[in-house]
Amino acid sequence: xxxxxxxxxxxxxxxxxxxxxxxxxxxxxxxxxxxxxxxxxxxxxxxxxxxxxxxxxxxxxxxxxxxxxxxxxxxxxxxxxxxxxxxxxxxxxxxxxxxxxxxxxxxxxxxxxxxxxxxxxxxxxxxxxxxxxxxxxxxxxxxxxxxxxxxxxxxxxxxxxxxxxxxxxxxxxxxxxxxxxxxxxxxxxxxxxxxxxxxxxxxxxxxxxxxxxxxxxxxxxxxxxxxxxxxxxxxxxxxxxxxxxxxxxxxxxxxxxxxxxxxxxxxxxxxxxxxxxxxxxxxxxxxxxxxxxxxxxxxxxxxxxxxxxxxxxxxxxxx
Amino acid sequence: xxxxxxxxxxxxxxxxxxxxxxxxxxxxxxxxxxxxxxxxxxxxxxxxxxxxxxxxxxxxxxxxxxxxxxxxxxxxxxxxxxxxxxxxxxxxxxxxxxxxxxxxxxxxxxxxxxxxxxxxxxxxxxxxxxxxxxxxxxxxxxxxxxxxxxxxxxxxxxxxxxxxxxxxxxxxxxxxxxxxxxxxxxxxxxxxxxxxxxxxxxxxxxxxxxxxxxxxxxxxxxxxxxxxxxxxxxxxxxxxxxxxxxxxxxxxxxxxxxxxxxxxxxxxxxxxxxxxxxxxxxxxxxxxxxxxxxxxxxxxxxxxxxxxxxxxxxxxxxxxxxxxxxxxxxxxxxxxxxxxxxxxxxxxxxxxxxxxxxxxxxxxxxxxxxxxxxxxxxxxxxxxxxxxxxxxxxxxxxxxxxxxxxxxxxxxxxxxxxxxxxxxxxxxxxxxxxxxxxxxxxxxxxxxxxxxxxxxxxxxxxxxxxxxxxxxxxxxxxxxxxxxxxxxxxxxxxxxxxxxxxxxxxxxxxxxxxxxxxxxxxxxxxx
Numbered sequence: 154x155x156x157x158x159x160x161x162x163x164x165x166x167x168x169x170x171x172x173x174x175x176x177x178x179x180x181x182x183x184x185x186x187x188x189x190x191x192x193x194x195x196x197x198x199x200x201x202x203x204x205x206x207x208x209x210x211x212x213x214x215x216x217x218x219x220x221x222x223x224x225x226x227x228x229x230x231x232x233x234x235x236x237x238x239x240x241x242x243x244x245x246x247x248x249x250x251x252x253x254x255x256x257x258x259x260x261x262x263x264x265x266x267x268x269x270x271x272x273x274x275x276x277x278x279x280x281x282x283x284x285x286x287x288x289x290x291x292x293x294x295x296x297x298x299x300x301x302x303x304x305x306x307x308x309x310x311x312x313x314x315x316x317x318x319x320x321x322x323x324x325x326x327x328x329x330x331x332x333x334x335x336x337x338x339x340x341x342x343x344x345x346x347x348x349x350x351x352x353x354x355x356x357x358x359x360x361x362x363x364x365x366x367x368x369x370x371x372x373x374x375x376x377x378x379x380x381x382x383x384x385x386x387x388x389x390x391x392x393x394x395x396x397x398x399x400x401x402x403x404x405x406x407x408x409x410x411x412x413x414x415x416x417x418x419x420x421x422x423x424x425x426x427x428x429x430x431x432x433x434x435x436x437x438x439x440x441x442x443x444x445x446x447x448x449x450x451x452x453x454x455x456x457x458x459x460x461x462x463x464x465x466x467x468x469x470x471x472x
Numbered sequence: 473x474x475x476x477x478x479x480x481x482x483x484x485x486x487x488x489x490x491x492x493x494x495x496x497x498x499x500x501x502x503x504x505x506x507x508x509x510x511x512x513x514x515x516x517x518x519x520x521x522x523x524x525x526x527x528x529x530x531x532x533x534x535x536x537x538x539x540x541x542x543x544x545x546x547x548x549x550x551x552x553x554x555x556x557x558x559x560x561x562x563x564x565x566x567x568x569x570x571x572x573x574x575x576x577x578x579x580x581x582x583x584x585x586x587x588x589x590x591x592x593x594x595x596x597x598x599x600x601x602x603x604x605x606x607x608x609x610x611x612x613x614x615x616x617x618x619x620x621x622x623x624x625x626x627x628x629x630x631x632x633x634x635x636x637x638x639x640x641x642x643x644x645x646x647x648x649x650x651x652x653x654x655x656x657x658x659x660x661x662x663x664x665x666x667x668x669x670x671x672x673x674x675x676x677x678x679x680x681x682x683x684x685x686x687x688x689x690x691x692x693x694x695x696x697x698x699x700x701x702x703x704x705x706x707x708x709x710x711x712x713x714x715x716x717x718x719x720x721x722x723x724x725x726x727x728x729x730x731x732x733x734x735x736x737x738x739x740x741x742x743x744x745x746x747x748x749x750x751x752x753x754x755x756x757x758x759x760x761x762x763x764x765x766x767x768x769x770x771x772x773x774x775x776x777x778x779x780x781x782x783x784x785x786x787x788x789x790x791x792x793x794x795x796x797x798x799x800x801x802x803x804x805x806x807x808x809x810x811x812x813x814x815x816x817x818x819x820x821x822x823x824x825x826x827x828x829x830x831x832x833x834x835x836x837x838x839x840x841x842x843x844x845x846x847x848x849x850x851x852x853x854x855x856x857x858x859x860x861x862x863x864x865x866x867x868x869x870x871x872x873x874x875x876x877x878x879x880x881x882x883x884x885x886x887x888x889x890x891x892x893x894x895x896x897x898x899x900x901x902x903x904x905x906x907x908x909x910x911x912x913x914x915x916x917x918x919x920x921x922x923x924x925x926x927x928x929x930x931x932x933x934x935x936x937x938x939x940x941x942x943x944x945x946x947x948x949x950x951x952x953x954x955x956x957x958x959x960x961x962x963x964x965x966x967x968x969x970x971x972x973x974x975x976x977x978x979x980x981x982x983x984x985x986x987x988x989x990x991x992x993x994x995x996x997x998x999x
């Protein structure tokens with residue numbers, strides 16, 4: 154098992170390097186000159202010598218591969234560099250990432266509870282009201298884009314009903330931090346949760362149905378084991394293994410999905426930072442945030458592999 | 473099945489309730505008229521800054537040299553303060569001033585006892601340092617660099633600043649009326665090119681009504697009354713400034729008291745909110761075409777060299793119809809508005825058939841693709857460009873429109889286009905014409921550094937009376953209509969929207985919201 158984990162970990166290194174290479178050179182190909190974003194056009198022409206010095210100081214005259222090496226070296230040593238507005242990117246990430254993790258974390262927990270719960274009940278009460286409603290909502294939840302759900306949420310609960318704020322994470326006039334957090338997180342968390350619940354609900358229902366139709370469940374019933382025990386001890390536990398894998402795979406999707414949701418709700422997380430950086434051509438920030446999202450996906454993928462290997466020895470033996 | 477129907481009905485009721493709920497009048501007034509979210513108070517003026525155009529970031533206070541708005545206007549003062557026309561000023565930090573008869577020497581006396589919000593004295597050193605530093609700062613409004621480039625010497629004795637110019641500059645006082653004085657003692661060691669990114673902007677020392685309260689990165693900053701403000705203290709004691717993506721949503725959810733804009737969706741959306749009052753503001757927000765001719769780097773666009781081609785292209789476009797896409801647009805024929813006394817009466821006419829014939833007669837290669845470049849990605853701009861493409865296709869042209877992600881680079885450096893579509897919120901008519909200057913950093917790259925406008929621009933900037941100013945403007949109009957390097961479509965009016973929570977003193981007049989003027993803020997009250 155240790156060999157399997159080490160092998161997977163080592164494989165991540167070249168993958169991260171390839172991703173960083175693609176991210177770096179891909180953004181360089183856009184032809185955006187960072188100096189244009191840092192200095193107004195009038196100043197560009199009036200201070201040509203100083204601008205050349207600045208270009209030299211920033212290393213923009215070096216060959217691209219040298220710039221890439223310097224950037225990658227910085228990342229590896231924990232120096233994420235500076236955004237075009239002069240802010241250390243590490244500080245930006247340190248400020249914004251907790252907001253995104255908070256949003257994604259609550260969504261993950263809520264969607265797991267709701268999605269798995271409804272999925273299991275749907276399977277136990279197959280073709281019942283909850284099953285029908287759950288299936289309809291699952292299809293809707295997957296079919297309707299998250300940004301649309303977000304906009305509808307704002308329209309209904311913020312603009313029309315006035316129950317929740319439409320933007321930001323903290324109210325400048327808040328007196329109770331807990332209430333303020335609840336009010337600001339409710340709509341974005343609900344939006345992210347709806348999409349996630351739909352997936353988990355369908356998956357949990359189908360897996361549970363498969364398990365409930367298996368021979369060992371019939372055997373358990375024939376032994377006279379109480380029905381609740383059959384569901385929980387024999388059915389639920391076995392059905393959850395593949396669902397946990399799916400849940401793990403949804404973590405990067407949650408963080409990636411928050412790019413859109415954070416923009417819709419002006420939520421100050423990593424997603425909004427990335428969107429604003431794209432708008433203002435702040436490509437150092439775009440590079441680092443893209444790399445973080447890619448790295449998260451790789452780490453989650455690694456954890457899924459490990460989890461799979463733990464649950465099913467055939468996986469690691471096959472490797 | 474009955475349960476299913478009951479559930480469906482319940483859901484339908486929730487949605488209906490949401491769509492119809494209005495605790496007050498049943499119209500589209502927001503259900504949260506007090507604007508206070510839980511825990512909020514009504515003694516606070518709520519402002520918002522939009523971060524969706526990339527010019528404002530949500531991790532610091534915007535720099536007033538580049539980004540004037542209500543928040544920075546409340547924090548930073550200038551030597552003078554303008555009225556709503558922006559072309560008439562009265563002393564603010566200055567006690568008095570005189571200008572020599574030849575318009576070359578300005579003597580400005582600073583008020584006594586001025587202080588920064590941190591208690592340090594505000595002196596003539598701050599003024600001189602600010603003016604000198606501004607000329608080397610990375611991000612700054614062009615009106616300052618244009619004006620300060622005319623300064624020959626600047627010195628001070630006691631509280632008196634003496635400034636001599638290399639040539640008269642009629643708008644100097646107006647520009648000084650916008651120019652915020654910054655604290656030398658906080659910023660003098662900072663490289664001017666990095667000044668706008670300095671940490672100072674996370675907790676700036678101010679000289680206006682308000683001092684910095686708290687910055688919550690990504691969410692808001694607050695302002696508290698500046699204890700060292702030397703004038704009449706404002707009745708409003710606290711201001712919050714939230715960073716938002718969308719002004720309209722902020723207004724619809726009643727989380728902002730003051731906002732502005734001219735986008736069609738914003739204006740139409742605000743019209744439906746009865747808890748806001750709108751104030752139309754006349755501003756010189758030009759929407760215009762530029763032709764990519766040739767740059768001082770030698771790169772020439774042969775297809776646009778013939779002035780007859782350029783004239784025929786404009787003739788093919790119905791600018792009056794395009795203007796209807798905006799809530800308050802006025803068609804223009806030069807940089808001078810049609811109602812201005814200096815307008816020379818020339819009109820670009822729309823005649824599709826004649827345009828078609830003229831383009832063919834001009835020798836333009838009809839088989840080539842005419843390239844349009846634009847950078848505004850709002851829906852109205854996209855609709856406008858699509859309509860322009862349609863008009864030009866009706867004239868028999870093959871047209872390709874490209875939305876640029878980096879307008880400055882694409883319009884003035886890459887230059888892979890024939891017609892560019894631009895917007896410019898102009899401080900004055902003069903600013904429109906300074907784009908023709910042969911040494912203009914950007915436009916020399918598409919107008920080939922043409923020097924024909926230079927003497928007329930010098931005549932305009934040194935004009936000290938209305939007659940000579942109008943004469944210079946008439947000559948400039950004639951030349952721009954002859955050269956057809958750029959063609960104005962229309963100016964777009966702006967709107968200020970004020971929540972009914974705010975009681976304005978009688979006679980309050982708003983100016984271009986991207987600049988500063990006297991709105992008698994000290995007497996604003998909250999209902």
